[in-house]
Amino acid sequence: MSSLDRDTLTEIAEKALTRPSDAMFWDDRLFTTHGAMFHWADNGDDILEESNYLSALALIQGAAGDFADDHVIDGSARHFAFGSLRTIYVQVYEGDVMRCRECDEIAAWAVSRKKHGRRRFLCDSHKDCWEWESERYGLPALAPIKYRPKFTAAFTEAAELAYGLLDYPIIDESDYSEREYERFQSNLNEALEYVQRDFEDDSEQESAAISERAYEGGLGELLGELPDACVDTDKVAAIYREARDAYFTELGNAHLNAPIAGQLALV
Structure with a gap:
């Protein structure tokens, strides 16, 4: 069980999945299902950065277990400022995560017209769409409930490591x-x-x-x-x-x- 609360994990997930506006990526999973968690300019001389990156990679892969190959990506790319840049991308949510019916964002709300009816899922931006649709067609609707997608073990471990660096700069002494x-x-x-x-x-x-x-x-x-x-x-x-x-x-x-x-x- 994670030592970080749900709100903190959600905040880290949103930041990790935010796609840079000025970059192209070689894998469709990047910033879609897999968020960027750690970086290392591997042509540099920064021993601490090297140690933290490789220590984090081993711990995250260990937490992922049998899913390490799918949930953890040790990516490499060229960067105009750093040269060769390695990045650990981690799958944030489990594979059965629900997405908004109006867009491809991770859902934040679940709604239905009756207690045991089929639920539909919406993100924060499109939550009002369901209320508007219900009012327009006179359809009875229950109040939306918060949808909490399940985080992967790899992401939880990565988030804890990243958060821990705020208090102490070394992952493995x-x-x-x-x-x-x-x-x-x-x-x-x-x-x-x-x-x-x-x-x-x-x-x-x-x-x-x-x-x-x-x-x-x-x-x-x-x-x-x-x-x-x-x-x-x-x-x-x-x-x-x-x-x-x-x-x-x-x-x-x-x-x-x-x-x-x-x-x-x-x-």
């Missing part, structure tokens, strides 16, 4: 942290490879030892300093050079202080 750390390690390794070009005479073993020393000496603390797991290459270079100087200083001292073969160590 663990997923976000893992992606941030992986991106940081990738950026850090790239920066280290760049600074190591100045020391081509260092062996792979020496470079690895210096990198480990540098990580303990401050590289690891750079995580979270810049957005989207970026690193300051100047800081990386400074920390690495300092670690390299310390490494070779220790190596040199160890060599100079080592006992000479055949010579007794001074006591």
Whole structure:
């Protein structure tokens, strides 16, 4: 059962199904039965947007269960401002939802001429049509009753996730942290490879030892300093050079202080 009330779900549904006026779509279901819930510019560097999108997709598909293929669309399109844009479209109402007899909108009212007569369905905009028709032809009619179409489990889950982001910006902390750390390690390794070009005479073993020393000496603390797991290459270079100087200083001292073969160590 959803933690959101009916009015909130209805408001989210209306917004999700509102078709943009300046776009063409490749699937007739979009903004007809399936509303847009989440977006992600997948060519960008926004780790949080990536994490939220993919986490939401997995949770919504899980909520849809056996209906995931029909109720959830992971769509992709080109956008003039964002380039490649992925969008999660979710079927809002169950397949047997009733629509207005005057148009194709989701019905909001059910009306009939007698208690057990055939019901007809109207949207908010056409509710008065039934009252006008009844008065015109002198037909007895019961008062219209509110029609409440059933939301899909996929939409309910998507709505709760979207609503939750208003209070807290991360859907899955663990997923976000893992992606941030992986991106940081990738950026850090790239920066280290760049600074190591100045020391081509260092062996792979020496470079690895210096990198480990540098990580303990401050590289690891750079995580979270810049957005989207970026690193300051100047800081990386400074920390690495300092670690390299310390490494070779220790190596040199160890060599100079080592006992000479055949010579007794001074006591």
